[in-house]
Amino acid sequence: MDNKNQNSLHHVVIVGGGAGGLELATKLGDSLGRKGKAMITLIDKTKTHVWKPLLHEIAAGSMDPDKHELNYLAQAHWHHFKFRLGSMDNLDRAKREISISPYFDEDGEEVIPRRTVQYDTLIIAIGSTTNDFGVKGASEYSIALDTQDQAEKFHRRLHNALVRAQTQQAPVHAGQLEVVIVGAGATGVELSAELHNTTRELAAYGLDKIDPDRDIQISLIEANSRVLPALPPKLSNSVELELSKLRVHLYKGERVTEVTDKGVHTHSGRFIPSVLVVWAAGIKAPDFLHEIDGLETNRINQLVVNRTLQTTLDENIFAFGDCAACPWVGQAGESVPPRAQAAHQQASMLIKSVKCRVAGKAELPEFTYRDYGSLVNLGSYTTVGNLMGSLSGSSLFIEGLFARLMYQSLYKMHLMALHGFWSMALQTLARTITRRSESQVKLH
Template identity: 75%
Template sequence: MHKIVIVGGGAGGLELATKLGDTLGKNKKAEITLIDCTKTHVWKPLLHEIAAGSMNPDKHELEYMAQAHWHHFRFRLGRMDRLNRRKKEISIASYIDEDGKEIIPRRSFHYDTLVISVGSTTNDFGIKGAAEHSIALDTQEQAEVFHQKLHHAILKAQTQKKSIQPGQLEVVIVGAGATGVELAAELHKATREMTVYGIDRVNPDRDIKISIIEASSRLLPALPKKLSNSVALELRKLNVHLYLGERVTEVSAKGIKTHTKKIISSGLVVWAAGVKAPDFLKNIDGLETNRINQLMVNSSLQTTKDDSIFAFGDCAACPIDGTDQYVPPRAQAAHQQANLLFKSMKLRVKGKTHLPRYVYKDYGSLVNLGTYSTVGNLMGSLIGDSMFIEGIIARLMYQSLYKMHLMALHGFTSMALQSLARMITRRSEAQVKLH
């Protein structure tokens, strides 16, 4: 059978593997293999809620092995690090456990069609101390590490004999994109809920400080100015400190230094400024990549040097027709591209070489500020302008994005039952994770 190997189980890769498994895999038309370096999947836009403690990841993570069993594809655990285009093989590094012991040896997988959807990682631009003294939110593991550090900092402040020191409970977020601003609002809510459960020596309004540093002159620089201004207004109401037009030059254990010589003390630093594709992709076996390691692809999402290799999502640089720009690294783009590749894979299995072309459609953007507000612009380029929305309508539309992702993975009935179960159990649980 035609062997389709998908590397990367993010939202796009997992949706594609599920759809192909339910059709080509189920009907024995192709062998579908999904490879990822983790055992479970969590929708990436939820990571800021996990980091703040507003969400328990155990109730939202999907096990790849179970999904593969239910949807007729194979799952293999490991991290791709090599490619042999001549042999049509990829190599997966050995899997090492927490004690440094090899659990799974290095393996190779043959493919007829390779789809790379490994997403993106945070780009610290080589800023001094950023890698050592800040935490990114690229993975569930990183989000949980940040939550543990935040929780421990609050517990320490609660039980220490001396008074809370300046900067001890200050969180500095570098980067004012969607991740940064959503995390700031979620932290404001979560830290106040945490103090309800016996944390009586910490006054969140006095002791906990949240700051955002952004090199641009405004928040959300990639989105419309009206949306940016609305988000800035809401964050200032929450007493989130905004340092705009400040470029970080150094990160240390004590805080942040900017190009204007400003020093901002901090107990925790989150780096959310800029993204790049994983380093292993850089010119891998002669494939063309750009300066942030993205694989260069044409409008069929085939790499420019090899028609048997496709790439999509954040790790691919796909041109927007009629412009000199590339498709932005956004979840809606990955979802659209996964749908296109579903059609393309079925055609390739039939031996067809003429494949459909991807045309990016901007449906707008939504930014969720927790229980405080949700704002966004709808339709985007579809009507040549954007419609600004906020409040309950924006919130419902934001929540619907996650429901659509769950529907793509499980179907409507399962999504509805899961949502109902979470609504019921949520009423008997703490509103913030306390461990």
């Protein structure tokens, strides 16, 4: 298709290549893009995509990201949309134009200059970032797990700490091999279990001077009175029991007041020594969204949207996923929770919405969130969760093998949305075969 014909097409710009944004771009590309009915453009600040719920496994070293990342340019080529590398940092609603900041390489050289992209329909799906609530030292001395780079950075620090302890003459000192995780939500809980397993695997690979049970400590700090405070108490209790078996130190009802290069201080006066701190407490939408070009946002920078997922002040701009505050039907005054299943459901609806707009239809579908429950994976130890009954609304507690299979199926569903059933099945088979001849933990 020549540029003249492309310029006459309805231009759908999707900002953010997370699970929801990439699934949406893929489906719209396969339908509208392939048939030449619209031009679809995906913009993201990174070159590759990794499913965000896997980041704790990358951080712990139980997953090699090179084998699970997807190149955006390749996906765009296969599925009839365009990919542009960069970060959105401004919006001009009058011109229907977004601004993309310059892109620099690892040496600080400018590779791509600042540019603008015009749109007919803009869909913002840039997810969320960790909210450190302005705690002193949190941004300087702790690592969040919002991106693949951050997860890999933590793994490097963990690996270096273990190697340093192995080669030093002095005995391991307090805090040297202690990991402190702030926030006992799903990310913090899953990371603590993965770390318990992978640190012992790493120690078994020639790090004979390290006694994992004596030298490696994992601490989980939660301001609420129980872990997983957003999930049912029965699930929390089951997870706490499993973590206690792993000898993870739980500090409940403790609020972090300062993070230093030596450890973490809490409001009760407690000090937990550690040079490896992960901040996994709370979320917010990226700061640049705050009232961007007059759009309505809430206190954590989320764009306020109607049930059509259109922003309240501009019908040409949609937002979904963690960066959007969408009304939760049946829960007065509450927004749809920031979960992967919500973003997947919203992406599925937006496929229909975009097709309506391209066809010139004024009426758009409205979003109703369906909570199918939650699953928490404690690595190789166990998986627990609750499934919501679609008719009765009751909750069914599950654990063990069945829960693990359900958890694994979530990732398979994501792969199937991006590649189709047969590609997903072949990838799964190939990874199962090759995993038998590889180490079960990343060794560098």
